Amino acid sequence: MSFPDAPDEVGFATRQVHGGELADGAFGARITPIYLSAGFRFDDFDQARDRFAGDEAGYVYTRAGNPTNAALERKLAQLERGRDAVVVASGQAALTIAILSVARAGDHVLSAQSIYSGTRSLFTQGFDRLGIEVEFVDEAADLDDWRRRIRPNTRAVYAESIANPTNEVADLAGIASVAQAAGVPFIVDNTLATPYLVRPAKHGADLVVHSASKFLSGHGAALGGAIVDAGTFDWSARPDAYPHLNEPDTGLQGRSYLEAHGSAAFTAYVRGVTSALLGPVLSPFNAFLIQQGTETLSLRVQRQSSTAAAIAAWLEQQPEVLRVDYAGLASSPSYELARRYLPRGQGAVLSFVLAGGEASAARFHDAVELFSRMSHIGDTRSLILHPATTTHAHLDVETRARGRISAGLLRLSIGLEEPEDLVRDLERAFGALRAAAVASAAVGDVDEAADAAASVLAPAASVLEGSTR
Numbered sequence: 001m002s003f004p005d006a007p008d009e010v011g012f013a014t015r016q017v018h019g020g021e022l023a024d025g026a027f028g029a030r031i032t033p034i035y036l037s038a039g040f041r042f043d044d045f046d047q048a049r050d051r052f053a054g055d056e057a058g059y060v061y062t063r064a065g066n067p068t069n070a071a072l073e074r075k076l077a078q079l080e081r082g083r084d085a086v087v088v089a090s091g092q093a094a095l096t097i098a099i100l101s102v103a104r105a106g107d108h109v110l111s112a113q114s115i116y117s118g119t120r121s122l123f124t125q126g127f128d129r130l131g132i133e134v135e136f137v138d139e140a141a142d143l144d145d146w147r148r149r150i151r152p153n154t155r156a157v158y159a160e161s162i163a164n165p166t167n168e169v170a171d172l173a174g175i176a177s178v179a180q181a182a183g184v185p186f187i188v189d190n191t192l193a194t195p196y197l198v199r200p201a202k203h204g205a206d207l208v209v210h211s212a213s214k215f216l217s218g219h220g221a222a223l224g225g226a227i228v229d230a231g232t233f234d235w236s237a238r239p240d241a242y243p244h245l246n247e248p249d250t251g252l253q254g255r256s257y258l259e260a261h262g263s264a265a266f267t268a269y270v271r272g273v274t275s276a277l278l279g280p281v282l283s284p285f286n287a288f289l290i291q292q293g294t295e296t297l298s299l300r301v302q303r304q305s306s307t308a309a310a311i312a313a314w315l316e317q318q319p320e321v322l323r324v325d326y327a328g329l330a331s332s333p334s335y336e337l338a339r340r341y342l343p344r345g346q347g348a349v350l351s352f353v354l355a356g357g358e359a360s361a362a363r364f365h366d367a368v369e370l371f372s373r374m375s376h377i378g379d380t381r382s383l384i385l386h387p388a389t390t391t392h393a394h395l396d397v398e399t400r401a402r403g404r405i406s407a408g409l410l411r412l413s414i415g416l417e418e419p420e421d422l423v424r425d426l427e428r429a430f431g432a433l434r435a436a437a438v439a440s441a442a443v444g445d446v447d448e449a450a451d452a453a454a455s456v457l458a459p460a461a462s463v464l465e466g467s468t469r
């Protein structure tokens with residue numbers, strides 16, 4: 001059985017293994033081969049012309065499409081149950097292409113405040129220079145605030161299904177209803193959750209973007225990104241807002257994208273214009289690696305989520321820990337949203353705040369041996385990072401505080417190791433903190449002794465902090 005399209009009843013595990021594959025007619029290769037070719041030969045003059053005009057199906061040049069990439073695109077569309085997908089070189093490229101395919105200079109995009117720091121910088125530094133204003137909603141759960149901030153020139157609403165690194169869960173259906181009422185697409189970054197934990201399109205998202213470098217690839221080898229079109233948004237309802245899809249296009253002999261491609265207009269525009277012209281093409285080699293990773297997605301995410309949940313609960317018991325950001329914990333402000341949207345698991349990325357601030361975080365960070373000190377998530381290996389001095393270091397203190405990135409916060413991405421070995425490694429790091437506290441108390445170091453005292457007071461501080469949220 002070949003699965004260029006999967007019937008509705010086919011389950012997730014079957015889709016992740018077989019989805020999108022094509023039977024190889026030439027040699028019978030069982031998995032989609034790596035078509036590592038810059039371009040594709042035309043049989044004759046007419047075929048070259050017709051392929052360029054889009055009047056004949058087939059490949060032209062890998063920047064505009066490639067059979068290995070297309071197999072991954074079909075698989076990702078099937079996993080998100082979208083209409084179609086376009087793969088690009090990285091998650092950043094996916095976000096860039098998605099936004100530039102809906103907005104232009106003078107337009108406005110509304111985003112949740114708590115998002116991946118690279119996306120935030122893309123919004124504030126990249127798009128700002130292009131004349132696209134991105135405004136942030138501080139409390140993503142406050143739907144009235146989203147509603148109030150919609151403007152006539154708003155072209156998209158954006159959130160992460162699970163925010164990196166704070167673990168805020170987006171009220172997908174709630175935010176989708178605001179976007180729908182405003183006549184703009186709702187774009188969701190589903191990198192941390194993956195389609196195994198939640199399918200944003202089911203809850204009203206119109207476009208789903210991924211950093212495929214994380215859980216989809218899963219093995220930390222390849223960067224990639226994807227934009228999945230749910231096929232739900234009516235681009236013709238507001239022609240003035242989305243003129244690039246509604247107005248005659250010279251590349252289409254005077255037809256509009258909607259006239260030429262109907263419900264496939266958005267992905268045709270992404271493939272033919274935004275992605276093809278800006279050029280962040282995914283190497284077919286990386287597409288092959290990502291497709292291999294995706295075949296085991298549910299198994300990895302299940303196991304990584306359950307280990308993360310156990311570690312989050314364990315961390316919450318440690319006296320040095322002020323707060324654990326993990327949506328699977330009853331103490332999380334996102335707990336109810338996680339129960340609604342993430343019943344299969346709440347993901348493998350979590351953060352926790354140490355009472356001793358940066359000094360404790362640094363000591364803890366350097367004491368682990370099994371966790372890798374790395375700026376990456378979604379790997380088979382467990383990883384640790386101090387966001388305030390790395391990914392979020394360029395932000396001013398106030399912005400960091402709004403994003404809930406404090407000096408004592410450490411992010412973990414839980415891998416596939418034995419949970420007991422991971423806990424032992426974290427215990428080692430807590431041991432280093434405790435040893436330092438005892439040593440500094442012995443030599444009368446006032447600052448260190450204060451840190452140690454703060455650790456002892458941690459549970460009380462945690463209760464206080466909880467009461468203000």
Ligand SMILES: Cc1ncc(COP(=O)(O)O)c(C=O)c1O
Nearest residue numbers: 090091092116164191211213224
């Ligand atoms: C939620 C999220 N979106 C997008 C990206 C960017 O992805 P990439 O590193 O593949 O460009 C990341 C990277 O960490 C991420 O965590």
